[in-house]
């Protein structure tokens with residue numbers, strides 16, 4: 538983070554034990570926020586006492602964060618961390634022209650265009666800026682970056698740009714429900730606060746799918762991770778890393794981990810990677826000496842006491858099983874939108890939960906039942922006038938950074954039209 542948020546100089550030491558889910562959450566958040574941090578793994582009670590100042594390795598005060606000024610936070614929440622770093626902020630206005638939920642590429646783009654075009658704009662993000670793109674080690678197909686750019690870098694540039702134009706960015710704040718009264722959208726946040734705006738863009742993307750296996754929840758963050766885990770790659774030196782999923786996110790993760798790990802195993806249900814992976818990644822994975830692909834295979838069990846220790850994979854054709862000893866399992870099997878709030882607010886979704894917009898809402902050329910205006914919904918407008926959807930959360934969207942950025946920008950154009958009529 539840079540400019541208006543005093544984080545560039547913030548250098549945080551995180552002390553904790555291996556496989557600590559809390560420590561992983563802190564590393565992931567700081568990495569995505571592009572903040573330098575040092576991870577100090579504690580391996581004995583003695584180290585816990587002398588280095589972290591706690592009783593032993595099982596002390597509930599771990600992980601401990603130590604800041605440059607010598608102050609410390611014990612087992613902090615992300616909210617406490619953002620407060621400490623000076624990033625936690627209250628909304629500047631009691632009412633905005635535009636509220637955007639989700640600071641992935643779509644939301645960041647909407648914030649840049651909204652704020653630069655004179656709208657009082659607020660961007661609300663539940664975790665760190667960047668969304669899925671922020672977890673990518675290198676985005677190679679984004680226009681203007683011929684050598685690729687890391688997701689965290691791209692997100693940080695966009696965040697800085699949005700701030701320069703005057704957008705309010707509220708991180709570590711989650712929108713939980715919404716209502717639309719008298720032409721205004723009211724977003725209720727998990728911390729009890731609310732955001733009022735004349736127009737709203739929902740850019741909340743998708744959330745990673747789970748394997749739905751026993752032990753999964755218990756081991757999440759303790760050896761089992763969702764997404765490409767860029768913050769963890771350098772910790773995997775000489776280790777065996779297992780990646781589930783053969784799409785571009787899994788492929789990128791495999792390439793990134795292969796620089797550090799002894800061996801990377803990609804587990805895919807399909808017969809080969811050819812149909813799910815971009816050509817450039819396929820070529821590199823095929824050429825990599827330390828990447829193996831287990832085709833027509835799925836993960837059928839995961840086990841471990843405090844941290845992940847074993848992954849059992851089963852060949853779907855032969856039913857033959859193999860146990861892989863690993864502390865590193867990354868699940869990259871796509872995702873689904875989390876839009877339950879839309880049901881409560883009467884907003885139309887498709888069967889999978891993606892928000893329907895514009896032409897997808899029309900039946901025989903007619904707007905949906907209850908649509909109150911003479912005109913049809915604008916292209917990215919949902920069944921609620923003034924509420925727009927952009928990026929991966931939208932039904933029919935192309936799941937790409939550039940498309941999400943394009944939709945974020947386009948949504949702002951429709952916001953102007955909506956506000957002009959309102």
Ligand SMILES: Cc1cc2nc3c(=O)[nH]c(=O)nc-3n(C[C@H](O)[C@H](O)[C@H](O)COP(=O)(O)OP(=O)(O)OC[C@H]3O[C@@H](n4cnc5c(N)ncnc54)[C@H](O)[C@@H]3O)c2cc1C
Nearest residue numbers: 639641642643663668669670712742786928929936937938
């Ligand atoms: C590992 C990986 C690598 C990828 N690599 C590429 C690539 O090389 N090229 C490419 O074109 N695409 C790539 N993609 C796909 C691309 O990143 C996505 O299509 C893009 O990020 C979608 O942007 P989005 O803004 O719609 O949603 P997201 O990126 O999913 O962002 C949504 C944001 O909304 C936030 N949010 C969710 N719910 C709430 C809520 N209730 N309140 C507040 N905030 C909320 C989330 O925390 C998240 O930050 C990759 C994806 C992954 C996972």
